[in-house]
Amino acid sequence: MTQPLKPFGYFEPTTIEEAAQILSKYGTKAKVLAGGIDLVARMRRRLIQPQYVVSILNIPGLDYIQSDEAGLRFGALTAIRSIEFSPIIERDYAVLHEAASQIASVQVKTMGTAVGNLCVATPASDIASALYALAARLRITGSASEKIIPIEDFFVGVNKSVLEPGEIVTEVILPSPTLQTGGAFFKLVRTAADIAKVNVAVSLTVTDNRCGEARIALGSVAPTVIRATHAEEALKGSTLEPKVVEQAAQLAAQEAKPIADLRSTVEYRRGMVRVLVRRAVEKALTRARA
Numbered sequence: 140m141t142q143p144l145k146p147f148g149y150f151e152p153t154t155i156e157e158a159a160q161i162l163s164k165y166g167t168k169a170k171v172l173a174g175g176i177d178l179v180a181r182m183r184r185r186l187i188q189p190q191y192v193v194s195i196l197n198i199p200g201l202d203y204i205q206s207d208e209a210g211l212r213f214g215a216l217t218a219i220r221s222i223e224f225s226p227i228i229e230r231d232y233a234v235l236h237e238a239a240s241q242i243a244s245v246q247v248k249t250m251g252t253a254v255g256n257l258c259v260a261t262p263a264s265d266i267a268s269a270l271y272a273l274a275a276r277l278r279i280t281g282s283a284s285e286k287i288i289p290i291e292d293f294f295v296g297v298n299k300s301v302l303e304p305g306e307i308v309t310e311v312i313l314p315s316p317t318l319q320t321g322g323a324f325f326k327l328v329r330t331a332a333d334i335a336k337v338n339v340a341v342s343l344t345v346t347d348n349r350c351g352e353a354r355i356a357l358g359s360v361a362p363t364v365i366r367a368t369h370a371e372e373a374l375k376g377s378t379l380e381p382k383v384v385e386q387a388a389q390l391a392a393q394e395a396k397p398i399a400d401l402r403s404t405v406e407y408r409r410g411m412v413r414v415l416v417r418r419a420v421e422k423a424l425t426r427a428r429a
């Protein structure tokens with residue numbers, strides 16, 4: 140049940156350094172505010188009660204999508220809607236475009252940031268699955284340090300990331316796609332405005348009619364988004380005929396570790412991993428060969 144917000148101290152720093160210093164000073168008592176979609180809802184439901192809220196909305200230079208020969212980068216305040224409508228992302232990172240497009244609703248996508256979506260650290264994050272498939276890295280800025288880590292090292296459990304008090308995710312970095320790369324994202328939901336029962340993101344490359352790289356990410360079927368590494372291995376080096384794709388899909392279903400909850404059963408989630416991985420690999424393959 141939602142309730143009025145409890146009083147809290149509110150900061151509006153205008154630089155990342157200032158924000159990181161305030162966050163460092165107050166440690167676990169402070170929370171970053173970006174779009175506020177998740178943070179404010181949790182505060183109203185008394186799931187979290189930060190004594191200090193540090194808005195990053197007044198920090199210039201955090202809302203961008205930039206690409207060059209090294210790849211593509213976007214910032215901490217880049218809205219999901221901007222990602223959905225970026226022509227470069229639609230052309231070169233179809234898996235991320237599809238993940239952003241399938242998030243409900245327009246309001247959530249307009250206010251909510253892609254980085255905020257990651258920082259909630261839910262295994263149902265559509266953005267996280269797409270970014271696993273794309274081998275994304277995250278720039279994390281603290282009051283005295285900065286590091287870049289692979290996205291797979293960011294999540295440690297349900298609603299838990301490696302972020303230390305005082306640290307802010309300032310940028311997402313994607314490598315440049317190679318020739319003959321294809322990707323696809325699929326998800327299964329109860330209603331258009333719900334989070335996924337299962338989501339699947341795939342990226343693969345094809346060289347001389349054989350699969351080179353393959354990355355398969357599964358969401359909502361483990362405490363964090365996971366890679367289906369046995370399925371990936373089954374694809375690599377193969378000519379990707381239907382029986383190999385089906386074998387990879389079956390391996391992915393075995394690698395999933397779903398729970399039963401109000402959205403689905405263990406068996407159904409596992410079954411749908413197989414179906415969605417097969418469909419995503421087939422679609423990614425068509426795109427890689429186009």
Ligand SMILES: Cc1cc2nc3c(=O)[nH]c(=O)nc-3n(C[C@H](O)[C@H](O)[C@H](O)COP(=O)(O)OP(=O)(O)OC[C@H]3O[C@@H](n4cnc5c(N)ncnc54)[C@H](O)[C@@H]3O)c2cc1C
Nearest residue numbers: 171173174175176177178251252255256258264265307308
């Ligand atoms: C109706 C509804 C439908 C939704 N549907 C989907 C869906 O289909 N798929 C899906 O994946 N998600 C879905 N979501 C989740 C939504 O995408 C996220 O809640 C939103 O993107 C969070 O972004 P934000 O900018 O509002 O983050 P905030 O609410 O501002 O912050 C979220 C958390 O991240 C922290 N944080 C934010 N930015 C940073 C940063 N730069 N560095 C460090 N910590 C930070 C905050 O302290 C807070 O703990 C849905 C949410 C709603 C309400």
